[in-house]
Structures are given as structure tokens and as C-alpha cells.
Amino acid sequence: MTTESISPTDPLTLEPASPEVKRYQRLKLWSGLASMGVTLAVLAFFALWAAPKVDSRLTGWIGESRWLRLIAWGFLLAATMEMLTLPFAFWSGFVLEKRYELSTQTLGGWVWKQVKSWLIGGPLGLVLLLGLYALIWYGSTYWWVWAALGWLAVTVILGQLLPVVVLPLFYKVTRLDDAPLLERLHRLADGTGLNVEGIYRLHLSEETRKANAALTGLGRTRRVLLGDTLLDSFTPEEIEVVFAHEVGHHVHRHLPKMIAGNVVLAGAGLWLVNVILQRAAEPLGYASFDDPTALSLVLLVLMLFGLPFGPLLNAVSRFFEVQCDRYALLRTHNPLAYRSAFTKLARLNKADPDPHPLVVWLYHDHPPIRQRLALAEVVR
Helix, strand or coil: CCCCCCCCCCCCCCCCHHHHHHHHHHHHHHHHHHHHHHHHHHHHHHHHHHHHHHHHHHHHHCCCCCCHHHHHHHHHHHHHHHHHHHHHHHHHHHHHHHHCCCCCHHHHHHHHHHHHHHHHHHHHHHHHHHHHHHHHHCCCCCCHHHHHHHHHHHHHHHHHHHHHHHHHHHCCCEEEECHHHHHHHHHHCCCCCCCCCCCCEECHCCCCCCCCEEEEEEHHHHHEEHHHHHHCCCCCCHHHHHHHHHHHHHCCCCCHHHHHHHHHHHHHHHHHHHHHHHHHHCCCCCCCCCCHHHHHHHHHHHHHHHHHHHHHHHHHHHHHHHHHHHHHHHHHHCHHHHHHHHHHHHHHCCCCCCCHHHHHHHHCCCCHHHHHHHHHHHHC
């Protein structure tokens, strides 16, 4: 299968997904669903039955301090869920990627990346957990409002730190030094307010053959990341299309909109947690609504609250992606390069161009490639 650009005389039609691609996508989906099901089952097991029973033994070991009990419960739940879902993560993130010849990562590289995610995510999660319960214990009856505002602050801070502190711990990131290509991208970014000095090569090829690009960061850390797998395989015209798509996220202010929406949902979810804890904590065997033993109940409520909103958030994301596709077509005036770029992305990433509509509605945050290609016929 070639990934070379197709000439203007070629209709450039993307073939239907092969049985191999269909199988790959199906296995990835089932792995994700299984992992989510295990997480839900673990939380329900502790929240609705086991937590009060386990806490009596836990208290005998560490004492009555609610801070120590909170830390212990945070570690116990996180470790249990991580260990039970780790086989699915390994199967999906390493075994399947190797089987379908998408991964260039070694087993040691996968393990080390997983360990780094624990070393970074563990302390961060603990800080967030302690902050949440500090508000529950010492805030007013409207602690959930302050928690939502605190989540906004955390999101902004992490948004600024992610590309300059966190991402380089997992991927090599270098400034793009291709002068002719940068000149092209400068022209596309002119007048948009995007600082094109922040265009970087993301060295994805160290672990995958997939191609990708992203707009990340907030404020002075805002930057466009272009995967080296994309830069090395795509023509300058195709890279322009991908870059213009990412610029579209900036032009349409998608990131602030997504942050605002997530904060509203977080506030609603935390309000629901407050209501359920007040009414159900003691009947379920917890000492009080703010008992750290009820952490599993808090997490279960948040997870169940978020599940129905997943399709809604995906629909919003797909709408944003269509906006960026339209922007890329209008900005570059090159529908052939647009079609060629997305055809390459589908082939490199083993994407199914025609997934079932229900699967799209429930799980996809990007439109199917076939629909994105069709946009080139209507946007001029």
C-alpha cells in the first residue's frame, strides 16, 4: 500500500476498511469497554458493600486520622483499579499495536512509560484528592462550587505546564527547523494571533508508526505539535492542511470553550456527589457523608454521572473537528491536498472510514474519515 500523494487525474478514493482494520478497531474498542467495566465494577464493589468492612481493619493499622485514612483509601482504590485494568492497557497499547505493525516501541519502553505515568499521575492525583476533601471538610455547604472553581484553576495550570513540563517526559520534542516549511506555515498563521514560533516536531516514531498533530498549551505555552511520522511522510501541501486544521482550533477558540464546558459538568457532578453523600452515606454504612471511607462512592457517582455525557461531549468534539476541517479547506484552497492528507492519515493509523453510526455516536470524538473527505466536495 503506497502513501504517496495521488495525482489530480486520480479520483483519490479511500478504499473500504479491510478485515484487518475492522478487526483491529473492534479489538481496541472491546478492550476499552472491558477496562471501563472493570473500573465500574471495582468502584461499585467497594462503594456499595466492601468499603465499610475494609475500613475497620484499615483503621486498626493506621489509626483514626482521617487524613491518613483518606490517603490509604486513595492508594488502595487507585492500586486496585490500576492492577486490574493493566492487562487491558497492555493488550491494547502494546500487544495489538505490535500485532498490527503500528508500534515501534520495545516492551521495556512500554513498561517505563507506564511507570512514568504512575510516578507523575500518582502524586498529582493525591494532591487533587487532598484538596477536594479539604474543601469538603472545611468549606461551606457549597463546597462543590469551590471545588469546581478549583478544578478550573487546576485545568488552566496544567494546560500551561503540559507541553513544557509533562509532555517532554514522555516524548522528545524539538523545534521545527525546516525553513521552507516554516515559511509556508507562517503564511497560514498570519492574522490568526497564533504564535508560529511555537511549532514543534513531536518524535512519535520512537514508539509508533501512526501520524498525528495537536494544538496544546495555554497562553505563552500555546504551540502546535506535528508528529515526525507526519512530517516525514506527508508533502508540504498536506502538512499545510494538517497545520491549518490545528490553527482552526485556535481561531474558533475551541480550547477555552471545552474548558468552560468541562468545568460546568464538573460542578454539576460534584453537586450530585454532595446530594447522594448526604442521603446515602449513612444508610450504606458510612459514619457520615464526609467519611473518607466513602471515597469509592464519590468516584462511583462521578463515573456514572459522566457516562451519559460522554456521547454529548463527543458530539461537540466532532462538531469542532468539522469546523477545523472547513477552516483548513478555506484557508489552504487545496482540496486535493486535503483529501490526500486525510487518506494518508486513515491508512497510516488503520482507521475505519465507515464505522457503525452507533459506535461513532457513543465513542468517537472525530468524524469518520469518509465524512471528512466528503467535506472537500462541498467547501470551496
